[in-house]
Amino acid sequence: MDEDLRERLRTAAASHRPDRARMLARIERGMAEEPPSRPARGPRSPMPWLRVAGATAAVCGVLAAGAFAVTSAGREGPKGGQRVAAEPAPPRPASPSPGRGGALPAGSGPLWSDGSLNANSNSYWAQSEVTVKTTRQLSELTVELRIALNGGVNTTGSWRSLPEEDFVASAREEDGFLVYRWTLKPGRGVPAGTHTFAGQYNHAQGTRDTGRDDYTARGRATGGQTSVGGDFAQTH
Structure with a gap:
């Protein structure tokens, strides 16, 4: 039809x-x-x-x-084939990704951390960053960044995303490392969230090996003291 x-x-x-x-x-x-009347010889019509x-x-x-x-x-089906109900594909499981510096992020209790090189680092200058994430408010926090003294390293400054007046900051050479240290002052607090601590330095021209660079973060929250640490696997 x-x-x-x-x-x-x-x-x-x-x-x-x-x-x-x-x-x-x-x-x-x-x-x-x-x-109706019909001729005598005609066929009889139905009633x-x-x-x-x-x-x-x-x-x-x-x-x-x-x-x-x-x-x-x-009821006609679609031309050219059968009607098929498509089922949604199951969600793909998320897999952990490495930190920006090449090392896996570290976590312990309420603390999580990651070490990375800033994207603006170049053949003469670099900025190493420690990212600390806490799920609870901290009453104590000390972050230490250690840069190996190789390739003519010397400091050009440091900064942190938390208020400057809440921390005692220092940069000095210790046992073959340029050590940046940020210590929370007594009576101050670190709110839950993600915070950055960065050390800046010059170095000799070319690629610098960061294999010995590392960092630690030690804090105190409700429930006790906790600490995390990591390294910087990239070179620059």
């Missing part, structure tokens, strides 16, 4: 409104009619009520055929 005929059947079936009273009246009139019943059956048959065609058209 082509689409044009199917559409015409749908339209006819949807617009049809049978007049039941009118149909019943026609049937009653047909049953009351007398058969009027049979003609009415036949016409009624024909009308019902047309309507039923239209309804069947519309119903069949509505």
